[in-house]
Amino acid sequence: MIDDLREQVHAAARRARVAANELALATRERKDAALHEMAAALRTRCAEVLEANAKDLEAGRAAGLNQGLLDRLALTEARVGGVAAGLETVAGLADPVGEVLRGSILPNGLELRQVRVPMGVVGMVYEARPNVTVDAAGLALKSGNAALLRGSSTAEHSNTALVAILRDALEAAGLPADAVQLLPCHDRASVTHLITARGLVDLVIPRGGAGLINAVVQQATVPAIETGVGNVHVYVDASADLDMAERIVLNSKIRRPSVCNAAESLLVHAAVADEFVPRITQALLARDVVVHGDERFARDQRVVAATDEDWGTEYLSLDIAARVVDSLDEAVEHIAAHGSGHTEAIVTSDLNAARRFTTRVDAAAVVVNASTGFTDGGEFGMGAEIGISTQKLHARGPMGLAELTSTKWVVWGEGQVRPTS
Amino acid sequence: MIDDLREQVHAAARRARVAANELALATRERKDAALHEMAAALRTRCAEVLEANAKDLEAGRAAGLNQGLLDRLALTEARVGGVAAGLETVAGLADPVGEVLRGSILPNGLELRQVRVPMGVVGMVYEARPNVTVDAAGLALKSGNAALLRGSSTAEHSNTALVAILRDALEAAGLPADAVQLLPCHDRASVTHLITARGLVDLVIPRGGAGLINAVVQQATVPAIETGVGNVHVYVDASADLDMAERIVLNSKIRRPSVCNAAESLLVHAAVADEFVPRITQALLARDVVVHGDERFARDQRVVAATDEDWGTEYLSLDIAARVVDSLDEAVEHIAAHGSGHTEAIVTSDLNAARRFTTRVDAAAVVVNASTGFTDGGEFGMGAEIGISTQKLHARGPMGLAELTSTKWVVWGEGQVRPTS
Structure with missing residues (x-):
């Protein structure tokens, strides 16, 4: 049975390879036409989607899923319209394939170009939200x-x-349906077979909680990109404009607490602690945020005393860990010890502090005087994103179309050979 | 004992992290000064190196190493001078750190820049040649x-x-000696500990035979880059200039048969087989190349009949697999089935054939009318290389300084927050 599943996954990967070979040669025109076809089909056949979604929701309720998960699972006509519009946005983006990244004529006359090419077969492992299915297929x-x-x-x-709708649309547009395939989802083993199908699959991107991501990264022999775990800090420097600091802390924490770019920890320089700690505590509590604070913060009885565990926790909820530090360097050290390399922000009006922080903090995004919520493919002008990489290899930060490509060196000569040394 | 070794490797990685944090902030001036100091020290203390090398050679001879391995192990004053000069070349290259790859001002006024930053701690696992030690440390x-x-x-x-010499030179130049560390080499387990030190090590690059590379890639939980296995093909098209084809085949095969960009397979279009097969067979045999040919090649009694295994073999010796194909597409399919994605060349005077080959063949480098021997960091103008990646993630083809870096998004604002949606 397990071997059947393995063969099923591998067979899907082999069909995907054939489709990928065809896609690699498809012009932008053909790909964009297919994206528009997919968007139109999703709108036309929305009722099918909602009917299927109702079954998932019913099963989810029966299985006792919490309201948050049910919300993420739920589709509406508006949401389906939203993902369809997302496909049209992607159609409007430039084609990354064929972009020339570097090029020169070598001293011996060889013409050298480094061009973007597709990765080939990309595996996505993700949780709950069905809109990821369409987003990932489109990108x-x-x-x-x-x-x-x-x-x-x-x-x-x-x-x-x-x-089913996306595959029909692909065929209608004259592209291979096997460019988009859904793998069996009832057995964990299908994940294992996907992420160990080295040679059949070129890249795996896990999207979901830390448990899923770690499991994929640990087991994968296919190259994998670690995404999305964000233990994100906001550091309020001695020289910060405290009005701005309050705005940025609140927005970073509260805008969407469940996403990876939401702030999870607040660090406040001791020089402004007397004024800022009570003020931000009050503001956070007024918005129903649970503050897990060090001794300085915990002078307020409504603050929960932070444990060591809090500094490393990605709450993804209305909770924040809060600590007073004696210097910018202590903040940088705290972030190095506890951060996940996603997004780290400083609020400051001191140029040296800003430069020191951006140079020393090692993360996908380092932000000066703005909300951490801006770490996002859409906000960064990529048009769309397939996830946010927190690893250093290949892609770091929001991953758009370019991050789903590899490169190829193309060399044109006229008979050049290398001198024997 | 095994746990001791693990702790030894991890402790080295932690010291490397401290050194990396300091290196990440070092200016180009300081790094170049250290490279020059290292080069000078290698020349001054060359006798020490040769004495140590003599011990290795003696032990190698006693252990019955073959002449090829002994050659690769052997250092001379000229070779030490060569690696020292290599460090000086690297000093002359532009600093990749700080290079701005993309940047823009977003509609909301945020200033966005993507800048190159170091990877951090890089592990190298390699075989035999001691010059790799110096090259890798310098890059x-x-x-x-x-x-x-x-x-x-x-x-x-x-x-x-x-x-020891490199570390002394680093200290003399005011940089941390722990930026270059040698790990214990007697126990295979030190490789395992290195490549599973996730969080302590940012990147592992294996350099050596297919066995080593596969073992590293299979076991690693640290991101690893697959390098150097080259089952390289030269395809002689129907329209090829046969003089040029002969020159390119011979140079690709013979220049340095032991390196990964050397040709291992020859594909000849049926339309030119009558003329080219006898001619190239003769030319190869005259240079002591063993030809493992299909039926068409094997009409010559001196040709060894090829088995299926030959098509997938990276000989790294004066052997070549040779086959007649009926079309360019058959050549492309053969390469897709047997190639390792390193370098693939076509000899042709037909523009359509050249375009079809470069578009359809999926490899790190695709070469038209030139020797496969040009796939090399030095030849590509990178100044130096740390290996040739045959994977699609992060780096593909020759890896120079840029390929040893990651990136960081730096965002400067003036208090921007994201609207709550």
Whole structure:
């Protein structure tokens, strides 16, 4: 049975390779036409999607999923319209394939170019939200890749309906349906088979909680990109404009607490602690944020005393860890010890402090005087994103179309050979 | 004992992290001064190196190493001078750290820049040649990374002497000696500990035979880059200039048969087979190349009949697999089935054929009318290389200084927050 599943995943990967070879040669025109076809089909067949989604929601309620998960699972006509519009946005983006990154004529006359090419077969492992199915398929298609989608069993009916529609649209547009395939989702082993299909799959991107991401990264032999765990800090410097600091802390924490770019920890320079600690504590509490504070913060009885664990926790909820530090360097050290390399922000009016912080903090994004919420492919002008990488290899930060490509060196000569040394 | 070794490797990685944090902030001036200091020290203390190398050679002879391995192990005053000169070349290259890759002002006024930053701690696992020790240390230093070097036990004395000299030079130049460290080499387990030290080590690059590279890639939880296996093809098209084809085939095969960019397979279009097969067979045999041919090639009694295995073999010796194909597409399919994604060349005078080949062949480098021997960091104008990546993630093809870096998004604002949606 397990071997059957393995063969099923591998067979899907082999079909994906054939499709990928065709996609790699597809012009932007053809890919964009398919994206528009997919968007139109999602709108036309929205009822099918909602019907399937209702089954998932019913099963989810029966299984006792919490309201947050049910919300993420739920589709509405507006949400389906939103993902369809997302596909049209992607169609409007430049084609990354064929972009020349470097090029020169070598002294011996060889013409050298480094051009972007698709990765090939990209696997996505993700949880709950069915909109990821469409987003991932669209970004993979535009960048010339075939997508193997391994969603969660909670969204099985929704994902099945969505993928059927996307595949029909691909065929209608004259591109191979196998460019988008849904993998079996009932057995954890299908994840294992996907992420160990070295040679069949070129890249795996896990999206979900820390547990999923760690499991994928630990087990994968296929190259994998670590995404999305964000233990994000806001550091309020001695020289900060405290009005700005309050605005940035609140926005970073509260805008969408469940996403990876939300702030989880607040560090306040001792020089402004007397004024800022009571003020920000009050503001956070007034917005129902639970403050897990060090001794300085915990002078306020409503603050929960922080434990060591709090500094390393990605709450993804209305909680924040808060600490007073004696210097910018102590803040940098705290971040180095506890951060996850996602986004780190400083609020300051001191140029030296800003430069020191941006140079010394090692993260995908380092932000001066702005909300941490801006770490996002859409905000960064990428048009869309497939995840936010927190690793240093290949892609770091929001991953758009370019991050789904590899490169190829193309060398044109006229008979050049290398002198024997 | 095993746990001791693990702790030894991890402790080295932690010291490397401290050194890397300092290197990341070092200016180009300081790094270049250290590279010059290292080069000078290698020349001054060359006798030490040769003495240590003599011990390795003696042990190697006693252990019955073949002449090829002994040659690769052997250092001379000229070779030490060569690696020292290599460090000076690296000093002359531009600093990749701080390079701005993308940047813009977002509609909301945020200033966004993507800048190159060092990877951090880079592990190298390599075989035999002690010059890799110096090359890797130099490239890592210039790109702001600390290097953990795991060479082979056959080169232990040489590597120990070289690293001692490099570390002294680093200190003399005011940079941390722990930026270059040699790991224990007698136990395979030190490789395992290095490549599983996730969080302590940022990148591992294996250099050596296919066995070593596969073992590293399979076991590593630290991001690893697959390098150097080259089952390289030269395809002679129907329209090829056969004089040029002969020159390119011979140069690709014979110039340095033991390196990864050497040709291992020859594909000849049926339309020119009658003329070219006897001609190239004769030319190869005259240069002591063993030709492993299909039926068409094997009509010559001196040709060895090729088995299926030959098509997938990286000989790294004076052997070549040779086959007649009926079309360019058959050549492309053969390469897709058997190639390792390193370098693939076509000899043709037909523009369509050249375009079809470069678009359809999926490899790090695709070459038209030139020797496969040009796939090399030095030849590509990178100044130096740390290996040739045959994977698609992060770096593909020759890896120079830029490929040893990651990036960081730096965002400057003046209090921007994201609207709550």
